[in-house]
Amino acid sequence: xxxxxxxxxxxxxxxxxxxxxVARAQNPxxxxxxxxxxxxxxxxxxxxxxxxxxxxxxxxxxxxxxKA
Amino acid sequence: MAGEFNDDIFFATIGELNTRLxxxxxxxxxxxxxxxxxxxxLGPRYNALAxxxxxxxxxxxxxxxxxxxxxxxxxxxxGIPFGAKDLLSYAxxxxxxxxxxxxxxxxxxxxxVLQKLEKIGAVLVGKLAMxxxxxxxxxxxxxxxxxxxxxxxxxxxxxxxxxxxxxxxxVAAGLVPFALGSETSGSILTPAAFCGVTGLRPxxxxxxxxxxxALSWTMDKVGPLCRSAxxxxxxxxxxxxxxxxxxxxxxxxxYYTPQYARPTKxxxxxxxxxxxxxxAQPAARPAFEQALAVIRETGAQLAEVKLPDLPYGxxxxxxxxxxxxxxxxxxxVSGKVQQLADAKQIAGLKAALDISATDYLKAxxxxxxxxxxxxxxxxxxxxLLAPTRFGPAPKISEPLDKHxxxxxxxxxxxxxxxxxxxxxxxLPALSLPCGFADGLPVAIQLVGSAFSENLxxxxxxxxxxxxxxxxxxxxx
Numbered sequence: 001x002x003x004x005x006x007x008x009x010x011x012x013x014x015x016x017x018x019x020x021x022v023a024r025a026q027n028p029x030x031x032x033x034x035x036x037x038x039x040x041x042x043x044x045x046x047x048x049x050x051x052x053x054x055x056x057x058x059x060x061x062x063x064x065x066x067k068a
Numbered sequence: 069m070a071g072e073f074n075d076d077i078f079f080a081t082i083g084e085l086n087t088r089l090x091x092x093x094x095x096x097x098x099x100x101x102x103x104x105x106x107x108x109x110l111g112p113r114y115n116a117l118a119x120x121x122x123x124x125x126x127x128x129x130x131x132x133x134x135x136x137x138x139x140x141x142x143x144x145x146x147g148i149p150f151g152a153k154d155l156l157s158y159a160x161x162x163x164x165x166x167x168x169x170x171x172x173x174x175x176x177x178x179x180x181v182l183q184k185l186e187k188i189g190a191v192l193v194g195k196l197a198m199x200x201x202x203x204x205x206x207x208x209x210x211x212x213x214x215x216x217x218x219x220x221x222x223x224x225x226x227x228x229x230x231x232x233x234x235x236x237x238x239v240a241a242g243l244v245p246f247a248l249g250s251e252t253s254g255s256i257l258t259p260a261a262f263c264g265v266t267g268l269r270p271x272x273x274x275x276x277x278x279x280x281x282a283l284s285w286t287m288d289k290v291g292p293l294c295r296s297a298x299x300x301x302x303x304x305x306x307x308x309x310x311x312x313x314x315x316x317x318x319x320x321x322x323y324y325t326p327q328y329a330r331p332t333k334x335x336x337x338x339x340x341x342x343x344x345x346x347x348a349q350p351a352a353r354p355a356f357e358q359a360l361a362v363i364r365e366t367g368a369q370l371a372e373v374k375l376p377d378l379p380y381g382x383x384x385x386x387x388x389x390x391x392x393x394x395x396x397x398x399x400x401v402s403g404k405v406q407q408l409a410d411a412k413q414i415a416g417l418k419a420a421l422d423i424s425a426t427d428y429l430k431a432x433x434x435x436x437x438x439x440x441x442x443x444x445x446x447x448x449x450x451x452l453l454a455p456t457r458f459g460p461a462p463k464i465s466e467p468l469d470k471h472x473x474x475x476x477x478x479x480x481x482x483x484x485x486x487x488x489x490x491x492x493x494x495l496p497a498l499s500l501p502c503g504f505a506d507g508l509p510v511a512i513q514l515v516g517s518a519f520s521e522n523l524x525x526x527x528x529x530x531x532x533x534x535x536x537x538x539x540x541x542x543x544x
Contacts, residue, residue: 036411040206040419047386048427050379054434062432063286063439 073102078242079541082148082299085245089136089147096136096147096191100129103149104193107243110544111194114224114241115216116234118154119162119195125149132189144302146189151244153232154195155202155281156182156290165281166231167200168214169404179279180314181248181290181307188306196234196247200408202255203231204283204392205416206385210464212410217464220262221542222508226461227468229259235293236263240542246294246303250280252287253384253491257513260293260499261456264509266528266538267293268300271518272494273318275304276311284391285316286432287384287491296538297498297528301326304521322521329526330450333367337527338449340372340481347481349459352510355503356455359512359531362502363453366530371449373482376441378434380488386423386431387492393420435492442493446517451527452490453514454483456499460508483513490515498524501537509537 073094077085089096104122111117132147157163157175164170182192197215199207210217210227218233220226221241228237232249236259239247249256251269260267268291275290282288292303301324310319344356364370399405400417408414445452462468476484490497497515504510516524532538 033411033415036415037419040412040415041422043206043385043416044389044419044423044427047379047382050382051386051427051430051434054378054437056430056433056437060433060436062429063435064432 075242077102078106079295080245081295082144082245082302085148086144086146090141096129096132097126099147100125100149100191100193103244107151107194107238110241110243111234111238114219114221114228114234114237115213116197116218116228116237116241116243117194118164118166118197118215118234121158121161121192121194125191125193128186128191132191135189142189143306145185145306147191148245149191149193150185151194151196151235151238151247152182152192153198153235153247153249155198155250156248157279158182158192158195161195163195164214165201166198166213166215167408169399169407171214175279177279180276180311182279184307184309190306193244196238198233199231200410200413201392201396202250202252202281202283203413204252204388204396205413205420207410208412208467208469209410210462210468212413214409218259219464220461220508221544222264225463225465226508227262227464229262229461231255232259232293236260236265236267239263239265239293239295241544242541246292246299248290248307249293250288250290251491252283252388254487256291256293257456257487257497257499261511262461262509264501264511264537264540264542265293266296266300266501267291267499268304268521269490269497270304270308270521271318271496273316274308274320274322274519274521276309276314276317278311278313282395284388286391287388297500297525297532300498301525320519324525325522326526326529329522331367332527332530335368335451335523335527336449337363337368337370337451337453338373338445338482339370339453340374340483342477342479342481343454343483346477347458347483348455349505352455352459352505355505355510356512359502362531362534365534366527368527373445373449373452375480375482375485375489376438376445378438378441380438380485380492383431383434383438383492384488386427387435389416389420390423390428390431393417393423397421438489438492442489442495443517450523451514451516452482452486453512454481454486456511456513458483460505460510486513486515494518496521496524498528500528500531501540502535503537509540
């Protein structure tokens with residue numbers, strides 16, 4: 001990876017960085033991080049439960065080397 | 069000359085622009101300068117622009133003009149300006165992946181798809197904004213991007229869709245004739261639908277992802293957002309093909325062959341009436357019903373079908389999160405993940421580190437069933453049809469999951485899971501604008517079996533010869 005940047009690129013990136021602040025300002029008040037962490041873990045548990053309901057024949061191999 | 073271009077030129081198809089270039093109505097430099105200027109001026113209005121590339125684009129266009137002068141024709145994309153989602157690397161220029169931890173990232177290699185387009189004379193005029201890290205951790209707000217929320221050209225209080233947000237809005241606003249986006253699960257189809265443009269998700273492996281940010285090695289695809297199905301075909305023909313640098317490459321090419329398209333009346337189109345009658349939001353139902361009537365008019369035989377009963381959402385989420393957690397592990401464990409804009413995305417990526425190998429493998433094993441059972445479904449029909457999204461773009465001020473707990477029809481129909489199912493199976497899909505709801509575009513999707521892009525594009529083209537939704541322009 002190289003780090004050559006033109007002044008124009010730098011200006012664009014700085015502009016973009018400024019837009020992070022705008023993005024955050026436009027973000028409505030979020031839930032507490034602890035709640036979100038718990039919700040994310042809860043979602044993983046729900047996904048596990050949904051997968052557990054599938055009748056999966058033992059010889060079924062994973063879709064490795066995935067080809068459509 | 070650029071000042072003399074009227075708005076029509078900014079909404080012309082690739083074919084129209086190429087014909088006028090070859091007729092020397094204007095030069096490639098003039099065309100590129102006009103689009104680049106428009107992208108720089110109006111792109112920020114929609115938070116669509118990640119990086120303008122005007123100077124380098126004009127240099128490339130000068131080379132195109134030299135070629136055109138000596139009648140060295142390189143195909144229909146020669147001299148056509150375009151934009152690319154900012155997850156595609158462009159040597160020597162920042163590639164941010166829409167995420168502030170990567171704001172200063174610069175690669176020294178250009179993505180294969182951009183190299184291919186450059187080689188045939190298409191001209192990259194700018195990188196386009198996107199949802200941070202293509203939304204892999206799951207995000208709750210449209211503002212999940214270092215560029216701010218993608219604003220919809222039809223109504224700037226509405227979202228442009230994600231994660232290819234800038235690609236959708238830039239095409240819709242006439243800032244570029246076409247754009248490249250990427251889809252892991254819905255990221256081309258959703259912005260195409262919300263912005264009223266035509267989007268093509270190619271079969272997994274048909275288009276190289278070398279130089280594209282990896283979110284999920286087994287699900288990522290790169291594809292075009294354009295003004296019409298035919299334009300999507302022209303772009304796909306240029307970017308498809310084997311690439312030894314992409315381990316997922318199918319090493320197949322794509323040739324657009326409308327002359328060999330099966331007559332539409334011989335096509336069997338599977339759909340679920342409940343998608344149109346109950347799942348669709350009330351305001352969107354007339355447009356979807358009309359689209360169904362147009363598909364019937366083509367002579368295609370409609371048949372009711374159901375997706376196999378499998379937990380598509382859970383599978384998609386487990387596979388994407390597990391692969392994304394591995395890819396972004398350094399970001400997560402370093403704590404820099406906290407610099408992301410969306411708190412839900414931060415929590416999702418952190419939690420994803422806990423997905424066990426057995427859960428990932430279970431998801432991948434069930435995915436084998438998905439592929440098998442959907443392949444079986446395609447022995448009964450040639451194409452699946454459903455609304456791309458059940459309603460128009462949501463408001464940017466509201467959480468994207470605002471209606472997640474609303475009561476839903478008991479029968480899942482087809483459309484409620486077709487995006488994850490199609491992506492799990494690696495299938496191609498085409499999103500076609502089909503009308504408006506509350507003044508905002510809505511769209512249908514056609515999904516086919518692997519490598520059936522020609523069939524989808526032929527049906528899409530037929531649909532678009534019978535409708536003019538894809539010609540509609542937002543008031544600027």
